[in-house]
Amino acid sequence: MSTEPRAALATFISAIERHFEAAASRRGDDDPAVVNAYQELADAFEAYDEALDDAFGEVTPLGIYTDDDDDDDEDGPYVGLDDEEYEDDDDDDDDEDDEEEDGDDRRPRR
Numbered sequence: 474m475s476t477e478p479r480a481a482l483a484t485f486i487s488a489i490e491r492h493f494e495a496a497a498s499r500r501g502d503d504d505p506a507v508v509n510a511y512q513e514l515a516d517a518f519e520a521y522d523e524a525l526d527d528a529f530g531e532v533t534p535l536g537i538y539t540d541d542d543d544d545d546d547e548d549g550p551y552v553g554l555d556d557e558e559y560e561d562d563d564d565d566d567d568d569e570d571d572e573e574e575d576g577d578d579r580r581p582r583r
Contacts (some may be wrong), residue, residue: 475523475524475527475528476520476523476524476527477524477528478521478524478525478527478528478529480524481517481520481521481523481524481525482521482524484517484520484521485514485517485518485520485521487517488510488513488514488516488517488518489514491510491513491514492507492510492511492513492514494510495507495509495510496510515537518533518535518537519537521533522535
C-alpha cells in the first residue's frame with residue numbers, strides 16, 4: 474500500500490524538526506536521542522521519496538548517507554570533494570592582472 478505524498482511530506486518535515494531538536498540538545502557523540510532521530514529522519518525521507526515516485530514519477534535529488542558511503546563510490550550522490558581532491562588556488566586574483574598585462578583586455582581602444 475502506497476502512502477499519500479502529502480502525508481509522507483508532513484511526516485518527513487516533522488522528522489527533520491525532531492532531528493534538529495535532538496541535535497541541538499545532544500549530550501555527547503553517541504547521544505541515543507540523536508541516533509534515534511537520525512534513523513527516523515532517514516526512514517521518513519525514504520517513505521516520502523517512495524510516495525513521491527509512486528504518485529508522480531518524481532524523486533528528490535537527496536540520498537541517505539551511511540557508513541558504507543565512506544568508500545569512493547562513483548555511482549553514489551555527489552557529496553563534495555574529499556580533502557585530497559581539493560586544491561586551493563590562491564592565485565585567482567592574479568588572473569585579472571595577467572590579462573591586462575598581456576594586452577588581453579576587451580575594452581575598445583580610442
